[in-house]
Amino acid sequence: xxxxxxxxxxxxxxxxxxxxxxxxxxxxxxxxxxxxxxxxxxxxxxxxxxxxxxxxxxxxxxxxxxxxxxxxxxxxxxxxxxxxxxxxxxxxxxxxxxxxxxxxxxxxxxxxxxxxxxxxxxxxxxxxxxxxxxxxxxxxxxxxxxxxxxxxxxxxxxxxxxxxxxxxxxxxxxxxxxxxxxxxxxxxxxxxxxxxxxxxxxxxxxxxxxxxxxxxxxxxxxxxxxxxxxxxxxxxxxxxxxxxxxxxxxxxxxxxxxxxxxxxxxxxxxxxxxxxxxxxxxxxxxxxxxxxxxxxxxxxxxxxxxxxxxxxxxxxxxxxxxxxxxxxxxxxxxxxxxxxxxxxxxxxxxxxxxxxxxxxxxxxxxxxxxxxxxxxxxxxxxxxxxxxxxxxxxxxxxxxxxxxxxxxxxxxxxxxxxxxxxxxxxxxxxxxxxxxxxxxxxxxxxxxxxxxxxxxxxxxxxxxxxxxxxxxxxxxxxxxxxxxxxxxxxxxxxxxxxxxxxxxxxxxxxxxxxx
Amino acid sequence: xxxxxxxxxxxxxxxxxxxxxxxxxxxxxxxxxxxxxxxxxxxxxxxxxxxxxxxxxxxxxxxxxxxxxxxxxxxxxxxxxxxxxxxxxxxxxxxxxxxxxxxxxxxxxxxxxxxxxxxxxxxxxxxxxxxxxxxxxxxxxxxxxxxxxxxxxxxxxxxxxxxxxxxxxxxxxxxxxxxxxxxxxxxxxxxxxxxxxxxxxxxxxxxxxxxxxxxxxxxxxxxxxxxxxx
Numbered sequence: 204x205x206x207x208x209x210x211x212x213x214x215x216x217x218x219x220x221x222x223x224x225x226x227x228x229x230x231x232x233x234x235x236x237x238x239x240x241x242x243x244x245x246x247x248x249x250x251x252x253x254x255x256x257x258x259x260x261x262x263x264x265x266x267x268x269x270x271x272x273x274x275x276x277x278x279x280x281x282x283x284x285x286x287x288x289x290x291x292x293x294x295x296x297x298x299x300x301x302x303x304x305x306x307x308x309x310x311x312x313x314x315x316x317x318x319x320x321x322x323x324x325x326x327x328x329x330x331x332x333x334x335x336x337x338x339x340x341x342x343x344x345x346x347x348x349x350x351x352x353x354x355x356x357x358x359x360x361x362x363x364x365x366x367x368x369x370x371x372x373x374x375x376x377x378x379x380x381x382x383x384x385x386x387x388x389x390x391x392x393x394x395x396x397x398x399x400x401x402x403x404x405x406x407x408x409x410x411x412x413x414x415x416x417x418x419x420x421x422x423x424x425x426x427x428x429x430x431x432x433x434x435x436x437x438x439x440x441x442x443x444x445x446x447x448x449x450x451x452x453x454x455x456x457x458x459x460x461x462x463x464x465x466x467x468x469x470x471x472x473x474x475x476x477x478x479x480x481x482x483x484x485x486x487x488x489x490x491x492x493x494x495x496x497x498x499x500x501x502x503x504x505x506x507x508x509x510x511x512x513x514x515x516x517x518x519x520x521x522x523x524x525x526x527x528x529x530x531x532x533x534x535x536x537x538x539x540x541x542x543x544x545x546x547x548x549x550x551x552x553x554x555x556x557x558x559x560x561x562x563x564x565x566x567x568x569x570x571x572x573x574x575x576x577x578x579x580x581x582x583x584x585x586x587x588x589x590x591x592x593x594x595x596x597x598x599x600x601x602x603x604x605x606x607x608x609x610x611x612x613x614x615x616x617x618x619x620x621x622x623x624x625x626x627x628x629x630x631x632x633x634x635x636x637x638x639x640x641x642x643x644x645x646x647x648x649x650x651x652x653x654x655x656x657x658x659x660x661x662x663x664x665x666x667x668x669x670x671x672x673x674x675x676x677x678x679x680x681x682x683x684x685x686x687x688x689x690x691x692x693x694x695x696x697x698x699x700x701x702x703x704x705x706x707x708x709x710x711x712x713x714x715x716x717x718x
Numbered sequence: 719x720x721x722x723x724x725x726x727x728x729x730x731x732x733x734x735x736x737x738x739x740x741x742x743x744x745x746x747x748x749x750x751x752x753x754x755x756x757x758x759x760x761x762x763x764x765x766x767x768x769x770x771x772x773x774x775x776x777x778x779x780x781x782x783x784x785x786x787x788x789x790x791x792x793x794x795x796x797x798x799x800x801x802x803x804x805x806x807x808x809x810x811x812x813x814x815x816x817x818x819x820x821x822x823x824x825x826x827x828x829x830x831x832x833x834x835x836x837x838x839x840x841x842x843x844x845x846x847x848x849x850x851x852x853x854x855x856x857x858x859x860x861x862x863x864x865x866x867x868x869x870x871x872x873x874x875x876x877x878x879x880x881x882x883x884x885x886x887x888x889x890x891x892x893x894x895x896x897x898x899x900x901x902x903x904x905x906x907x908x909x910x911x912x913x914x915x916x917x918x919x920x921x922x923x924x925x926x927x928x929x930x931x932x933x934x935x936x937x938x939x940x941x942x943x944x945x946x947x948x
Contacts (some may be wrong), residue, residue: 711771
């Protein structure tokens, strides 16, 4: 009873405990704001890692595998699978309108089915916007216009979705490429988080240069070079194709947006010699009695190949591992049905990966960075413990006479210790709760605060030209908040423990005589 | 209370300073005993030992018996209880807790004695008792004041009320008028005499003042850690 009374009175009678509570408040808020923003950033990054991969991917790089249509049919018949789509992935070179040549990853996809498995339809960049992005205060995004270069945005969007573009020179709709928004380097990322196309400068062999009037989805075309291989994986000869650009995409994953070009699956199959074809082959003979027909041949349909089949599950993210098991099961049946013509499950097993496994390096790196930042901030937060220890040590010294009085009146050592431990815990609770509320207020309003800093102080920490996300994560995770607050309450108790034991061990007579 | 051949030595670094060199004395129930001595004679140390605030030298040299029980045999919690229930202290410098009000200072003893639930169950009666005691010492109108708002004499009266709230069998006062002017000190002494009369309170008062000692039933004179009279 007397501990509660003294805790209450000590708390508000001196400036030191309020300073200790303030220290706890600041440390709690600091750790929680960091965790919320970095954790939110991590979640956003992880989310982007999933946009182009589906939930599970079956891969057999370079040579690819046949009968993928049958595999997709079997997969889509499984109750856990929502959709599956074929893809070819191969390294290649891209030659841009300004003469630059870059290494990229070329992916051949069937737009509509790829969009069912991934976020492809959402990440196509050049499409009509009904309202500006949150940071585009002046509404400067060209996608807010009804049309650009005379073409409605919806046409460009459909062209991107189907990976084809009308060619006025030939009068035909041709297979087209969809480039990552950073591939061409002709799009300037603005502070508002949108892109403004600009005219590239082309250098001529004679040393002169000229400015190209080009908006990639309108008049841009690129030359793609890939290296086809035979079924054994040996290179054949470079395949080259000139392709118009139908649209560009922004997945949020810089690696993809800077180094990936999508083209239509059949076009890439053709370039890589992976298309289905018809072949003349000698019929199988059961014995010498067929000798009479030995010179005859049969027409054989050789199915096309792809390097990947991407699978989207019906469940949520947590079910990816279960989905992987289902995919493995279906693949085993598929491999048995096409024995000798496709890799066995044992051969391909390690290449069946969930989206997390596919992005393990990237996710792991970001997770480790977040953990490192948290560790550093936690180390800094030990300051709170030491600060409370120091403040309590000094308060115990200041209140030595009170301790002597309490002991003279019959208070036990434990009772006296509890006064100080309780006091530390109360400071932890007050500081922790107020710190939690402060953190919530800061994180919840972090974007307006950041905007204000930009306007008033010209400070842009979260620059959309550097970061892909236009807004700073502004959600506080309840579990994280509880962990941080409870942690600081306990830390405050620990900080008060040593001074409390010192108080308990004080000799009553010496305490009474203390000056 | 019976004290037999009590020895207490303080150790200041490597130097041993004997304070009590074999003190024997006794105090009967209802008796008012004054321990008289000059500064450094060991009278405060004797009072601390009587009140269980300190222990005799080890190996044990001398005993203190209270109602047939030997203090040095008390465990830590038993000694805490002895200080809380059987003894009331009044100090020269009052030793009130500055953050608490007059009323709260007086109620501190029962709070320690009964614990949270026990105190809450008796809170009403205990507050009445504290108020009554404070009225008796003339502070019924200053219950919510802080010690800093009181004069020296008033603070000592709060300390007396605090010492009496648990109805101790033994009241120990260490120079209760030593920090007060002559008139105020006299009033405090009058009050102690009146309380003693009303409650038949056993009192041991340590003083260096002959006038104070004269009002006691018996005077024990200490010199250099030894009883020279009484």
